[in-house]
Amino acid sequence: MALTDTASERRVHYRNGLRGWLDEVQRMGELLHVNGASWDVEMGAVTHMLTEKSGGTAPAILFDEVPGYPKGFRTLYGHFSSIRRVALTLGLPLKYERKVDIVQRYHARMQNLKTLPPRFVNDGPILQNVIEGDKVDVLKFPVPRHHELDTARFIGTADCVMTKDPDDGWFNLGAYRAQVYDGKTVGCQITEGKHGRIHRDKYFERGQPMKVVILCGQDPLLFMLASSPLPEISELDIAGGLRGEPIDVVRGPYTGFPIPADCEIALEGETVPGQVRPEGPFGEWMGYYSDDTVPRPYVNVKTILYRNDPILCCAPQHKPVDETGLLKGIAGAAQIWRALEACGVPEVLGVWNHEAGPATRFTVVQIKQRYPGHARQALHVAASCQGGAYAGKWTVVVDEDIDAGELDQVLWAMCTRFDPVGDIDLIQKAWASKRDPLFLPGNFNNRILIDACIPYDMKLKNKFPPVVDVSGDLRAKLRAKFPHIFPPM
Ligand SMILES: Cc1cc2nc3c(=O)[nH]c(=O)nc-3n(C[C@H](O)[C@H](O)[C@H](O)COP(=O)(O)O)c2cc1C
The missing domain is CATH 2.30.110.10 (Electron Transport, Fmn-binding Protein; Chain A)
Incomplete structure (x- = not known):
């Protein structure tokens, strides 16, 4: 990668x-x-x-x-x-x-x-x-x-x-x-x-x-x-x-x-x-x-x-998506990536703060799961490191086949790989911003961590259903065969 x-x-x-x-x-x-x-x-x-x-x-x-x-x-x-x-x-x-x-x-x-x-x-x-x-x-x-x-x-x-x-x-x-x-x-x-x-x-x-x-x-x-x-x-x-x-x-x-x-x-x-x-x-x-x-x-x-x-x-900022959405998405996400690696979290493949969030309000981390608890570890570090802690709200972890920067894919993972009882953690009394209309007395906020990865044991035993997709080989073949409908990227 x-x-x-x-x-x-x-x-x-x-x-x-x-x-x-x-x-x-x-x-x-x-x-x-x-x-x-x-x-x-x-x-x-x-x-x-x-x-x-x-x-x-x-x-x-x-x-x-x-x-x-x-x-x-x-x-x-x-x-x-x-x-x-x-x-x-x-x-x-x-x-x-x-x-x-x-x-x-x-x-x-x-x-x-x-x-x-x-x-x-x-x-x-x-x-x-x-x-x-x-x-x-x-x-x-x-x-x-x-x-x-x-x-x-x-x-x-x-x-x-x-x-x-x-x-x-x-x-x-x-x-x-x-x-x-x-x-x-x-x-x-x-x-x-x-x-x-x-x-x-x-x-x-x-x-x-x-x-x-x-x-x-x-x-x-x-x-x-x-x-x-x-x-x-x-x-x-x-x-x-x-x-x-x-x-x-x-x-x-x-x-x-x-x-x-x-x-x-x-x-x-x-x-x-x-x-x-x-x-x-x-x-x-x-x-x-x-x-x-x-x-x-x-x-x-x-x-x-x-x-x-x-x-x-x-750069006055306004209701998202505003002219600083990408700036905060990219600059902040790079700091979260740094912290994940500094804490030894392996196989980080992507981090993105979604522009509509804004800033760290909706952070997605993409990993290749290597062991039970890996996903939860990534969530907690991303939500609590210096680059992610200020005013965060949603932190989501997804598997390697989900592009962290693509909201449609992230939502699909949240809708099909996530169980509302077992796959949520909450952090209470975290570092908040008074710009948050729901900041708590004392200027704290509560935040939610979402594990939208395939449960590790199912992944390990190959028990999760295969994804309906077009394989890489077939894509390449069709691109070569129909260049007028699939112009070179
Ligand atoms: C356009 C824009 C305006 C900002 N305005 C403020 C502000 O008025 N006050 C503030 O504390 N942070 C503001 N921030 C966030 C800080 O610039 C950001 O947290 C930065 O990391 C602060 O630098 P520091 O880490 O060296 O303190 C703003 C960020 C952007 C992109």
């Missing part, structure tokens, strides 16, 4: 950050240019409507000529609503037989990755415009109000919030939303347990303010890594490893943090213990508006850096 990489597949090959990525996407025919959409819900709604039923084929959308803003001040939505763009971003082949193959290959790359720390340079496009003091105004960009019931504009959705661990000094990048309060003040909603939150809690416990950089337009690779449940390693170092060369960074004038030299927009600021403002509501990743509009720490913006004709990156 191992997929082999050629040397050229092992590297992220585009350069010049988001601009280079957009050139490639344009060449692939997957970039849609839209002029004249308003920042006030129109851009978010257009993205929603183009993505919801696209089945992984929606374009990336570059909005320009936003009324009230100079031409060239653009926004980008829908980075990852096609598998080909995910593959491009990670430097993987653009074509796959199964969706889970990209997860497998990404996981394999991450296993063997040599991280590379960023390289400081003296200049870069991000220093083309540097604004400080009274001139700071984040609304100089066409910051959208994304959903109809949002009451504020959000500058940070497809962002990378950079924080520094006060103990070890490593820099984390996390995608955490940033609401605009006014031109000099933005929110930063970081959920409990996320790295940025742990950093902030550490500073606040010591009564210290925390410096922060919010990248609001950057290389999609950084956004992808920032929104993935990775271990405590800087995403800048991981991105360098995936590219095979360090990320060039300039020193932020206010924070001293390493800011990617080719990024589009960076806000530098600080968040101060005790300074809070009501944050939200916002149309959230579970497909509902969050009603926990509560006081949260905010960021005093001190410096804005941006390149000429900047592109603000956006």
Whole structure:
């Protein structure tokens, strides 16, 4: 089942950050240019409507000529609503037989990755415009109000919030939303347990303010890594490893943090213990508006850096399937695969977080059963490892003949290989999200594990009925005989 990489597949090959990525996407025919959409819900709604039923084929959308803003001040939505763009971003082949193959290959790359720390340079496009003091105004960009019931504009959705661990000094990048309060003040909603939150809690416990950089337009690779449940390693170092060369960074004038030299927009600021403002509501990743509009720490913006004709990156999310479904499916699933192998679970053939889930709400693990209890072991590890634990709901395990990424096949296994009494386990009081409309008091959730594998003893004794299918040999013969009805794949 191992997929082999050629040397050229092992590297992220585009350069010049988001601009280079957009050139490639344009060449692939997957970039849609839209002029004249308003920042006030129109851009978010257009993205929603183009993505919801696209089945992984929606374009990336570059909005320009936003009324009230100079031409060239653009926004980008829908980075990852096609598998080909995910593959491009990670430097993987653009074509796959199964969706889970990209997860497998990404996981394999991450296993063997040599991280590379960023390289400081003296200049870069991000220093083309540097604004400080009274001139700071984040609304100089066409910051959208994304959903109809949002009451504020959000500058940070497809962002990378950079924080520094006060103990070890490593820099984390996390995608955490940033609401605009006014031109000099933005929110930063970081959920409990996320790295940025742990950093902030550490500073606040010591009564210290925390410096922060919010990248609001950057290389999609950084956004992808920032929104993935990775271990405590800087995403800048991981991105360098995936590219095979360090990320060039300039020193932020206010924070001293390493800011990617080719990024589009960076806000530098600080968040101060005790300074809070009501944050939200916002149309959230579970497909509902969050009603926990509560006081949260905010960021005093001190410096804005941006390149000429900047592109603000956006990923507001909405009722699935949304423009982040594949991103979360692939990035999160690779982390679950890693954990399964790290725990010694053998014969993992596929992992997929289904796009309609969203994120880890419906995870499927595909295994070749080797011993009694193998399936149950895979379920518990997948549901409880760091990549799968946050806000999970359904975890399903299937046999090797069921493609974990194909919902029809998974449902068939659940309908024919699963017994509702014996094949369910429950986990109670697990790590939840308040975005879940059914979160329990104390912010826990309960979740369900489904063993949809053929019972092991029946499999061993060949007692399970044969599947009605067309054999591989007959398929090949018919393909050769009738190429006009079965064109070469
Ligand atoms: C588009 C998008 C928006 C997100 N917004 C938030 C957010 O506002 N707050 C949050 O805690 N996590 C948010 N997440 C999830 C985190 O980015 C994700 O859990 C990531 O792993 C966090 O990084 P960390 O593991 O370094 O903490 C978002 C993810 C995506 C894809």
